[in-house]
Amino acid sequence: MTGGTVSGTVPSGRPRLRLEARDQPGLLTHLAVSLLLLVAALFLAGIVMTVAGGNPLDVYRSMFGAGFGSKWGLNDTLVKMVPLTLASLGVALAFRMKMWNIGAEGQLLMGALAASGVALFAVPPDMPQWLALALLAAAGAAGGAVWGIVPGWLRAQFGVNEIISTLMLNYVALSIVQFFVYGPWGERGFGLTPMFERNTWLPRLTEFADQWSALRGLTLHLGILAVPVAIVCLAILLNRTKFGFEIAMVGDNPDAARYAGVRLRRTMIIVMALSGALAGLAGMNEVSGVVHRLLEHISPGYGYTAIIVAWLGRFNPLAVAVVAFLFGGLIVGADEIQSAGISSLLQGVILFVMVSGNLLIRYRIRLRVPETLA
């Protein structure tokens, strides 16, 4: 990091806590600190739950059971993980060049909208399923990409802050989706479109129960395959390609990138397009793999959770996927708790603790006792 140091010389007589920069925090430090922070977060949330009249250990046990404890729980967690991972990877990609894409939610919605449009109007019922799904995926990615290009272009051309523009576009996207599901595509004003034809559904595991009976009842859809594919592609893009190198340069020092002949605007726009496309793909997965129609509430805030997930995964594709899996389980588990609100409480506390504890990774705390006292 190139930021200023937190430590300052304080020539006073009192002993003080002092932050000391670590040179290069290693993987183990990362893991250890993250684990410590998670425990601290669970502890804090546990205090709140105890005050609210619950037993946190019970709650955690049943949450864990619900999210990871059975094949059903794992199934539900993996279903959640798909949109979370894809959207988070998009956010992480943009952040690799220090762009805050707060707009994953809107990009996801636009992806869902575009995929739904194709499913409802462009795919005849007799089209082969693979072709229909490919069309839906392409539409979803394109829909999200457009919603990424707009703020990317505004930033590149006019220096419009992408945090604000992407955030605003989320609301625009929601309004557009509302317009379509209540209006021209809507079924009777209830905020949903008709069901898609079967050939636009991503196959679920339970459909293969004839061959493998263990799969019966599992709703996990083949969109899960997009997760490893996206991770590998993104890792290759970032680490092995010329374009990925340009992203790294721009992210680290835009002046140096310009100096090295990187076309900054072009890079920004393409990265935002790819970032949006990943979120759009998440939207396609939701309509095609989970609900099979477009509805107003297609996303329970995946795009926003994705920011947290990407951040906690430190913008590393594989780590992001791991965090997305854990978060999926957290959401699934917390949804099983009555009364509601535990999920958001936990997410909030975890985020708060992780963000404030982040500096433990870059700094170590030392108690500094002035020599006069020591």
Added chain:
Amino acid sequence: MLRRLAVLASILLLAALLAACVLPDPSTYPEEMPTEVEEQPTLTTPDIVEGMFNVAFVYVGPIGDGGWTYAHNDGRVYLEENLDNVNTAYLESVPEGADAERVIRSLARKGFDLIYTTSFGYMDPTAIVAEEFPDQAFVHVSGLKKNDHNFANLFGSMESAKYLAGMVAGARAAEDGSNRVGYVAPFPIPEIVRLGNAMTMGMRRTCPECVMDVRWIFSWFDPEGEREAAVSMIDAGATVIITGADTAIPVQVAGEMGFTGVPGNSANACDAAPEACLGVPYWNWGPTYVEIAQAVMDGTFEPDDYYLGVPDSIVGFAGFMEGEVPQPAVPDWVIPEVDDVLQQMRNGEFTRFDMFTGPIHDNAGNLVVPEGESLTQSDLEGIDDELGALLGRPGCTYCMGWLAEGFVADAQVPQ
């Protein structure tokens, strides 16, 4: 450094464990602390109890919403109290959409014998999960779909209660001299149009000169939108506000401005503004929940489109039920007439079909339903031929999409 971190981590973990052990286990509370309605300890996972009949409820809002979900939760408590060997559980604030299906499926997997889902948006998720778990029963409230073995839908003739509300509101507006009532309407869907028409017809019964204003807020729950709608109609001259949305805020607003109103959904909704409240058309799910649960236990449950009426007690009009006294703001002269109509409803002499019998004109003066014709259930629910074919019901002829005579002339159902 790592060692130090590990030490820190274990200290924190120990502290967490200690706290969890030392602090009293809240599951012991209910025995010592007398609680009236809230028997459920907070923060529990809904689960079945072996050997009991297990019923789960999926709510769209929080149980403390004082409206739609509150009324359902009252019904749940009633079920547990009035049927032996029943264990109930609920999940609140479950978003409509993909999460609903997952949550319902998870409850089914746990083995709940009967699952009530209480929002229109749960219709398809419930239908899908019901197919996957044929040995358990599913009842979807406010929907249209059913199957032939384990999935029913349930609703009630709220229009009857709204009709009574319209009668009281009309009388009050006549008394105020404004001859104008306002309707805070959530969505332009057949249900809301039907309820609006019912209250307008009731209003015209007691005040033939009165007109009904309307504001569509496109939300079930939007405190600010509900307030604005009420204020806007009061500004336009209305002195009585009837709300179809979740909160009692429109009534409170009317009260603050010196006028009156009619909230909805739960029997105690008048408590929010007793002075300004004229009564509540409310849901009373308890008896029906008991009846259905009993049928499932007995193995006599038959999936159907359950649409119950006043004789089944599924709806009521608070202030005029047995042993109740009308709210102070209700004009005395209208009370006997309301009692009378309510009695006819109870006796099955004045049903929703009697209410919606021609001639009925719309607010532009066109004849919608000719003399002698009555609306059918499909007409009332606005089920057109296409949807009817899907549901196995006849399509509608006089489909609920028009505003009855008595609505202000420029009011219309938005597209």
Added chain:
Amino acid sequence: MVEMRGISKRFPGVLANDRVDLDVASGSIHALLGENGAGKSTLMHILSGLYRPDSGTMKVEDRAVSFASPLHAIRAGVGMVHQHFMLVETQTVAENVVLGDRRLGFRMDPSAIRDTVADLGRESGLEIDPDALIWQLSVGERQRVEIVKMLHRGARLLILDEPTAVLTPPEADTLFDRMRGMARAGRTLLFISHKLNEVMELAETVTVMRQGRVVDTVPKAQVSHRELVRMMVGSPVLFDVTVPPVQQGRKLLSLRSLRVENDRGQTAVDNLSLELRQREILGVAGVAGNGQRELAEAITGLRKLQAGTIELDGFDVTGSNQRRMIDLGISWVPQDRQHTGTAPNLSIQENFDLKRYRSARRGPFLDRAGQSSRAAALLAKYRVAASGRLQPVRLLSGGNLQKIILARELSTELRVLVAESPTRGLDVGAIQTVHELLMEQRSRGVAILLLSEDLQEVLSLSDRVAVIHNGRIMGILPRARAEADTIGMLMAGVVPEDMAT
């Protein structure tokens, strides 16, 4: 008024102030003159309470002081106007003037404040409308607000950090008038500058700093332009560089009538023409901030030309972007190693490949294997002291960082090298290496444009020396005729009589 004794301040890797003594007489206008990085700003930040010195003592008006913050300094009567103004754009002048003034209670009386501010403006000759909103004001007016702010807080000593840097010439003239007025009214003014002309015009006493030390303090009346230049740049002890005689080749780079603007839209390079041949080092001497940076950026394609043409080896390349200029063989060692020349968190290996990665013939993919073998070779050839080729470059010392940049820029098929202050901040050994590398490139046929504030370096290396002042070339001298005194005069914008033909 002020007495500083033995002030030292060390930043990581730099001794910014080395036992500095400074005396400022009451009611005088005192200039602090020196090149960039001479330690002027650090010293003034210490005097105004922003930094604390590592050692040394200060007296203000004969009282020993130790400032923990600018607040303490202003209480002692010392106020500083920074180059970057600290004003709230959406508030009025009066509000800004009283902003943060602890003497005000919780309640404010707006009209009284307005009157006070207006009075203060009139007294000091800095008339300003107290009700104007800051964003409506010009840069010169904002500066006035800053000054009035300091006066309002009771500053008797006013420190101005390069006050004319942001001003137009007429604005600067006005400011000088006001400064003289304030001095007559008994206030003391201390201003930082590296512009000789304004120092000669305005100051009564001049303190010259170089490399963290005070060279001398002299009354202006007793010193000439030429002497000040000599103090600023030091005695031109030439480096020990062998400049092998070579036959200069064909014309490689021609700049014709270039006009370039700086980031603020002011003309930074004005009607500038230069020619550069194969096997030639053309040194451009000048005080920092006279258009060198803009010139380098214009040649390398990073900055837009307002007018003029650039020819490379006979082809018009005017208007080409950075990417094309790189491909055409224009290498560039930028002055700002950390912020322009390298990506600090990327590895040494990646920084070597900052430009070259594009030419790998692997479609969209990077040539990682080639990258690491090249990196290994370059590390060895340039003797970079690093723990390995994967070390992030931010952990490198300045000298090693410069080696990385040179290794990268010189390992391509280059035709023209633009080198900006290539040895700034390096130790003697590293300087020697850099000079040898430049000579080696010269022998290989590269045309080198050497932009440097370091007169010694320019004189030691260059075949010809051009002097830049205010974005214009004041004169071009062949190596044989390039003498430090003459060049110093030209750098100060003064054409010596023997050249004025």
